Amino acid sequence: MYIKNLGLLLLAALTAVNAKVTFKCVAIDGTPSVVINNKKYSMKLLEYPVYQAEVNVNAPVKYHYSLTVNGKTEQESFTRQTSSAETLNEFYGRSVTVKKHPLLPKVYETPKTVKQSKLYDDTTVGTFVVTGKAADIKKLHSNPDDEDLKFKVEVIYVSPYTIKKFTEAKLAISGQSTTHAKKLSYKISGLKNADNKELYGRSSVKLRAEHMDPSFMRDKLYGDILNSLGVPTIQNKFVRLYINKKPIGLFDMTDDINNGHFLKNTFNGGNKYNVDNAIFKADYYPSGKCWGDLGYYGKSSRMYDIYYYKGDKKVYDNDDMVNDILIPFLYNASKYPSTKKLNFDVQNFLKQMAVEYAAGGMDNFWLRPGNFYIFKDIAKDKWSFIDCDFHYSLGLSGNDNTNKLMTYSIKDYPKYNTKITTSRPFLENIRKVGNNENYLKQVFQNLVKYSFNIKALGPRIDSLAALIREDAYWDFSLPKANLLSNKKLSDHKYTSKHFEAQVKNTSISSSQTDLFPLKYWIIKRSESIAKQVGGSVPSSLVKSSLGNYSNVAETTKETKNNNTTKKAATTQKNVTTTKKVTITAKKATTTKNNNVPISTNKDGKCGSGFGKCPNNECCSKYGYCGKSTDYCGTGCQSNFGRCNAVASKQTTVKKVTTTKKAATTKKAATTKKATTTKKAAATKKATTTKKNTVPLSTNKNGKCGEGYGRCPNSECCSKYGYCGKTNDYCKTGCQSKFGVCK
Structure with a gap:
C-alpha cells in the first residue's frame, strides 16, 4: 500500500511539473501579456489578431491580461479562470467570451x-x-x-x-x-x-x-x-x-x-x-x-x-x-x-x-x-x-x-x-x-x-x-465614423x-x-x-x-471540418463553367447582332427586351439609342447597335463578367481581379466623368436612374427613381449620378 501511494504521489508531482496551459488573447492594437499570480508572461503573435503564450501552470488557474500600446500598459480589471489546457480566443477587455442563452x-x-x-x-x-x-x-x-x-x-x-x-x-x-x-x-x-x-x-x-x-x-x-x-x-x-x-x-x-x-x-x-x-x-x-x-x-x-x-x-x-x-x-x-x-x-x-x-x-x-x-x-x-x-x-x-x-x-x-x-x-x-x-x-x-x-x-x-x-x-x-459635412x-x-x-x-x-x-x-x-x-x-x-x-454552435471541432471537400469539388465545377461561358459570350458578341430585331420603342430604348438600334445608332449602357459618345463610348452594348472601337472592346469584356456573375461563384470575379486592378486608373476616370456622360432620361413618367438616365432641367433623382426638385427628391437617398442633390 505504501509503495502504491508513493507511486501516485510521484505521478502527481511529475504531472504538476509538466502541466502547461496555452492562453490566447485577441488584441487589435498593441501586444498583450497574460498575468498569473502577479507574474507577467509575454505573448507572441499566433495569427493576427490572436496572441498566444504557453505557461507552465496547473489548471484550474486564475489570470488576466495586460496590454501594451505605444509604450503604455493597461490591465484588465477582472479575473478570468480556466480549467482547460487551452483557452479560447479571448478578446482583451471583455469578461464574457461564451454565453449560452435560454432558448x-x-x-x-x-x-x-x-x-x-x-x-x-x-x-x-x-x-x-x-x-x-x-x-x-x-x-x-x-x-x-x-x-x-x-x-x-x-x-x-x-x-x-x-x-x-x-x-x-x-x-x-x-x-x-x-x-x-x-x-x-x-x-x-x-x-x-x-x-x-x-x-x-x-x-x-x-x-x-x-x-x-x-x-x-x-x-x-x-x-x-x-x-x-x-x-x-x-x-x-x-x-x-x-x-x-x-x-x-x-x-x-x-x-x-x-x-x-x-x-x-x-x-x-x-x-x-x-x-x-x-x-x-x-x-x-x-x-x-x-x-x-x-x-x-x-x-x-x-x-x-x-x-x-x-x-x-x-x-x-x-x-x-x-x-x-x-x-x-x-x-x-x-x-x-x-x-x-x-x-x-x-x-x-x-x-x-x-x-x-x-x-x-x-x-x-x-x-x-x-x-x-x-x-x-x-x-x-x-x-x-x-x-x-x-x-x-x-x-x-x-x-x-x-x-x-x-x-x-x-x-x-x-x-x-x-x-x-x-x-x-x-x-x-x-x-x-x-x-x-x-x-x-x-x-x-x-x-x-x-x-x-x-x-x-x-x-x-x-x-x-x-x-x-x-x-x-x-x-x-x-467617436462615430460618418464624415458627411x-x-x-x-x-x-x-x-x-x-x-x-x-x-x-x-x-x-x-x-x-x-x-x-x-x-x-x-x-x-x-x-x-x-x-x-x-x-x-x-x-x-x-x-x-x-x-x-437553437443556432448551430461554432465549436472548435466543427470549425476545423467546415468547408468540406465536397464543397471544393462544387467550386471547381463552377470554375469550369465560367471558362465555358466566356467562350460562348465572345461568340455571341460577334454573331448575335445580325439576328436581333430592330427596336420599335417610342422612347428610343434598346437592349434586352427591346432590340437593336435602327439607323446604325449605338445602344448606350443605359439602354437608349443615339450617335454621340454618351451612347457609343464606355458601356455601349455592341449586341444591340454600333459601338466605337475602344468602347466595343470594353463592352465585350464587361459582358462576359456581368453575364456570368449570377451563374458562378465569385471565383470568376476573383479570376479577373488582376484585370480590374490593372485598369484601376481607367475605372476611376469613368467614375469622375460619369455624371456628364449619363444620357438624359426621356421617360414620360419622369423616371430616372439605371436604365433611364439622368434628370433634365437640373432636377434631382430620388432614391425611388423619379425626377423632382423638392426635398423628397433632393435629400435622403438622392442619386447624385443621375441628377442634382442638395
Whole structure:
C-alpha cells in the first residue's frame, strides 16, 4: 500500500511539473501579456489578431491580461479562470467570451430547406478587422450617400474558435436613412478566400449599426421570434468592427438577402440553384403615390414602380422584369379568393404578419407596405415573402407615439398609418381564403403561448444583455465614423443608462411616449393579443413538443471540418463553367447582332427586351439609342447597335463578367481581379466623368436612374427613381449620378 501511494504521489508531482496551459488573447492594437499570480508572461503573435503564450501552470488557474500600446500598459480589471489546457480566443477587455442563452420553444418546425450557418452562433460576439487604403476609407465615410462606392479591403473574422482571412473583400456603406446617422452601417462582400471558401457559407453580410436602438437587440430578438415560428428568414449575430485598427462599434450582423448564398441556404437546403431566380425588393414612397402592397392595379400602374428586380440576371430592364414576372403573380393573387390557387408560401407569410403585429413593426409590410423582398424559386414555381429591417419594433417607433401604436387592434392595425389608404389587398385576399384566417388566429395564440411572452423572452433578454453589455458601453463611448459635412447627422447620444433601462424595466413613466423598454412592450402586447384571439399569457415557460430552437454552435471541432471537400469539388465545377461561358459570350458578341430585331420603342430604348438600334445608332449602357459618345463610348452594348472601337472592346469584356456573375461563384470575379486592378486608373476616370456622360432620361413618367438616365432641367433623382426638385427628391437617398442633390 505504501509503495502504491508513493507511486501516485510521484505521478502527481511529475504531472504538476509538466502541466502547461496555452492562453490566447485577441488584441487589435498593441501586444498583450497574460498575468498569473502577479507574474507577467509575454505573448507572441499566433495569427493576427490572436496572441498566444504557453505557461507552465496547473489548471484550474486564475489570470488576466495586460496590454501594451505605444509604450503604455493597461490591465484588465477582472479575473478570468480556466480549467482547460487551452483557452479560447479571448478578446482583451471583455469578461464574457461564451454565453449560452435560454432558448425559445419551437412553435412550428423549421423547414428542411433551411441550412443553418455556424456564422450565426449567437453565444459569442464575433470581430471583423477590416484593413484598407486610408484614402479609400475616408472617401467612403465622407460620401455615405454614394451607392456606387465600394473599396477593396482585407477582412479578418475572428471568433473564440477560429480566425478567417479574406484578402479580396469589398467594403461599402449600407442602408438608406441610416446614411445620415453619425454611426454608419456597412456591407462586406467578397468573403471568399484563396481556396474559394466562404465565411461559413456566406460571401456577403451586412453590419447594422442599430444607432436608434440603445439595447442593440431589437433586430436580433425579432429574428429569434421568427425562428421559433419556423420561418425561413435572415439571421443575426452581434459583432465588433474595427477599420484600420480604429474601433467603429458594436453591430448586428445579418444576411444580405440579395446574395445567392443566403437564398440557397434558406430556400434550397444549401444546394446551388441551376436557374436564374427572381427576387424583388419593395419600397415605400407615399409622397410619390406608390408603395409595395403587392396589389394588382391592371397591366400598368405607377404602383408597380416601387418594385426593384434584384435577381440573378445581370443584364435586364427593371420594367420588363416587373411586367413579365411579378405582375402576373400579383394578378393571380388578386384572383386567389375565387381560384383558391396561388403558388405562394401562405403560411410563412401569415406567420410574419403575426410577428409584425406582435412586435409593432413600424417599418414593415402591414403598417408601411414596403421594405421587404419577394422571391420566386423558378424551378419550384413558388414565391416566398421575406421580411426585413426590424430595428423599429418592440417598443421603438421612431416617431414619438409608441403609446398610440399600442392601442390599435389586429383588425384596425393599418389605421395607425394615416399617410396611405388602410387597404392591404394582398393580405386581405390571403385572409379571405379557406382556413387562412383561422390559421392566422392560431399562429397568434401559439405565439403568445410559447415564444412571445415575458417568461420566454425575459430570461433571453437578460442573457443577451450579459453577453453584449461591455461592448454596448464601449460603443457609446466611441467617436462615430460618418464624415458627411453638408448634412445634419442624427446622433441619439445613448448611454449605459439607456441600455439598462431598455433591457431591465417592466414599466414606464406616464409621460413616456416612445422607446418603451423591451420587457414592458412584450408584457403589454402579449396581454393585448391574448384578449383579442381568445388565448392566455402563460404564468410560466411552456415547453413545446418540438423542443427548442437553437443556432448551430461554432465549436472548435466543427470549425476545423467546415468547408468540406465536397464543397471544393462544387467550386471547381463552377470554375469550369465560367471558362465555358466566356467562350460562348465572345461568340455571341460577334454573331448575335445580325439576328436581333430592330427596336420599335417610342422612347428610343434598346437592349434586352427591346432590340437593336435602327439607323446604325449605338445602344448606350443605359439602354437608349443615339450617335454621340454618351451612347457609343464606355458601356455601349455592341449586341444591340454600333459601338466605337475602344468602347466595343470594353463592352465585350464587361459582358462576359456581368453575364456570368449570377451563374458562378465569385471565383470568376476573383479570376479577373488582376484585370480590374490593372485598369484601376481607367475605372476611376469613368467614375469622375460619369455624371456628364449619363444620357438624359426621356421617360414620360419622369423616371430616372439605371436604365433611364439622368434628370433634365437640373432636377434631382430620388432614391425611388423619379425626377423632382423638392426635398423628397433632393435629400435622403438622392442619386447624385443621375441628377442634382442638395
